[in-house]
Amino acid sequence: MFKLTNKKLTFILISFLFLVIIIFSVAIFSPPVNRILRLPLGISAALRREIAGAIFYHRNLLQNEALKRETDFLKNKINSLNESYLENSRLKELLSFKKASALKLIAARVIARSADSWSLNITIDKGSYNGIRQGMSVITYLGLVGRVVEVAPSFSKIALLSDPNLGVSGIVQRSRQEGLVSGTLGNSLIMKYLPEETDIKIGDTVVSSGLDNVYPKGVLIGKVIEIGREFSGLSCYALIRPAVSFSNLEEVLIVVP
Amino acid sequence: MKSYLVLIIVIVFAFLQVTFVDYFNFFGAKPDLLLIAAFIGGLSLKLGWALGIGLLSGILKDSFLLNRFGLNAALFPLWVLLSKKLSRRVSIEDNLSRAILIALISLLNNIINGIFLFYAGAMVPLGIFLRIAIISSFYTALVSYFTLRIIIK
Numbered sequence: 152m153f154k155l156t157n158k159k160l161t162f163i164l165i166s167f168l169f170l171v172i173i174i175f176s177v178a179i180f181s182p183p184v185n186r187i188l189r190l191p192l193g194i195s196a197a198l199r200r201e202i203a204g205a206i207f208y209h210r211n212l213l214q215n216e217a218l219k220r221e222t223d224f225l226k227n228k229i230n231s232l233n234e235s236y237l238e239n240s241r242l243k244e245l246l247s248f249k250k251a252s253a254l255k256l257i258a259a260r261v262i263a264r265s266a267d268s269w270s271l272n273i274t275i276d277k278g279s280y281n282g283i284r285q286g287m288s289v290i291t292y293l294g295l296v297g298r299v300v301e302v303a304p305s306f307s308k309i310a311l312l313s314d315p316n317l318g319v320s321g322i323v324q325r326s327r328q329e330g331l332v333s334g335t336l337g338n339s340l341i342m343k344y345l346p347e348e349t350d351i352k353i354g355d356t357v358v359s360s361g362l363d364n365v366y367p368k369g370v371l372i373g374k375v376i377e378i379g380r381e382f383s384g385l386s387c388y389a390l391i392r393p394a395v396s397f398s399n400l401e402e403v404l405i406v407v408p
Numbered sequence: 409m410k411s412y413l414v415l416i417i418v419i420v421f422a423f424l425q426v427t428f429v430d431y432f433n434f435f436g437a438k439p440d441l442l443l444i445a446a447f448i449g450g451l452s453l454k455l456g457w458a459l460g461i462g463l464l465s466g467i468l469k470d471s472f473l474l475n476r477f478g479l480n481a482a483l484f485p486l487w488v489l490l491s492k493k494l495s496r497r498v499s500i501e502d503n504l505s506r507a508i509l510i511a512l513i514s515l516l517n518n519i520i521n522g523i524f525l526f527y528a529g530a531m532v533p534l535g536i537f538l539r540i541a542i543i544s545s546f547y548t549a550l551v552s553y554f555t556l557r558i559i560i561k
Contacts, residue, residue: 266425267440269525
């Protein structure tokens with residue numbers, strides 16, 4: 152039969168206690184480990200960029216030409232939109248609308264990524280010394296990226312929108328239908344808790360609603376690629392292809408409220 | 409193998425894990441280099457050192473994750489202990505059997521991580537859960553096979 156001597160019992164108890172201590176003490180180990188590795192990770196990120204630049208030289212050249220053409224087109228578009236903007240401002244002033252302030256942004260470079268497939272996060276080279284605070288939202292020029300979840304003096308961790316632990320209040324641009332957008336660990340995001348008779352179509356654009364007071368209003372999240380019914384049958388969901396490619400992020404912008 | 413060499417392997421693998429490995433992700437799953445490093449420690453060092461290497465690998469992995477609990481820091485030494493105990497009873501002298509053992513350990517590690525994530529309140533679709541758990545485990549095993557061929561002659 153299975154015999155448990157006093158010696159064995161003490162060993163098991165000590166091992167168990169040790170494991171519990173380890174589990175709860177990683178929050179203490181994590182900041183110094185990240186701090187020590189910040190400089191080499193920064194160098195490695197720069198090196199990686201240079202190597203990728205050399206390897207993909209031809210692709211970058213073609214991309215550069217295409218982007219130059221796009222910039223010219225966009226400059227032209229901005230000029231025409233500027234007129235509309237000025238007109239809009241004048242009309243808003245006439246109607247005494249409250250002016251929305253422009254976003255104040257801090258640019259940061261990605262130095263490390265998540266160490267496993269179960270959480271999607273990135274580490275950036277800016278921290279509380281640079282004015283970054285926990286809970287700030289993170290964007291790129293393409294759309295919403297995520298939220299700052301951990302801040303140290305010289306680095307911060309950002310939970311990406313594709314992480315299932317993160318949720319953002321989204322709104323369908325066309326129909327103004329609201330829903331909770333969260334990650335699935337896959338390539339798409341999911342917009343949950345949509346009513347049964349929801350006005351949402353494939354190809355609709357989803358932006359942040361700003362109702363959660365975390366993310367600025369109107370930042371692009373992505374486009375609807377699939378609509379389905381939840382298992383319970385009480386509500387619908389929509390799968391969204393994110394506007395930002397989370398696997399290729401190199402620089403991000405942190406929104407200072 | 410000398411303990412300082414294993415230590416260097418752990419640090420190099422930690423570096424690769426958070427920088428380059430992301431470019432090689434396959435259907436959202438990536439190999440766990442730190443688990444391989446811990447396993448190499450388990451194979452080539454004495455129990456005390458091997459457990460230390462396992463613990464260090466786990467701490468390094470948890471340092472670059474969002475969860476505040478050191479799940480990997482607790483699990484990695486256990487996997488090292490398991491592989492050590494198993495190597496006394498079953499022969500794992502060739503790289504193929506080592507890779508199979510890593511696949512099993514990785515699968516267990518992934519399932520525990522996934523369940524932990526679920527209990528932390530995150531909703532992961534079953535298909536994605538299985539895809540990550542299975543592909544990631546076999547990807548880790550495949551990478552470990554070639555890594556072990558290079559590192560352990």
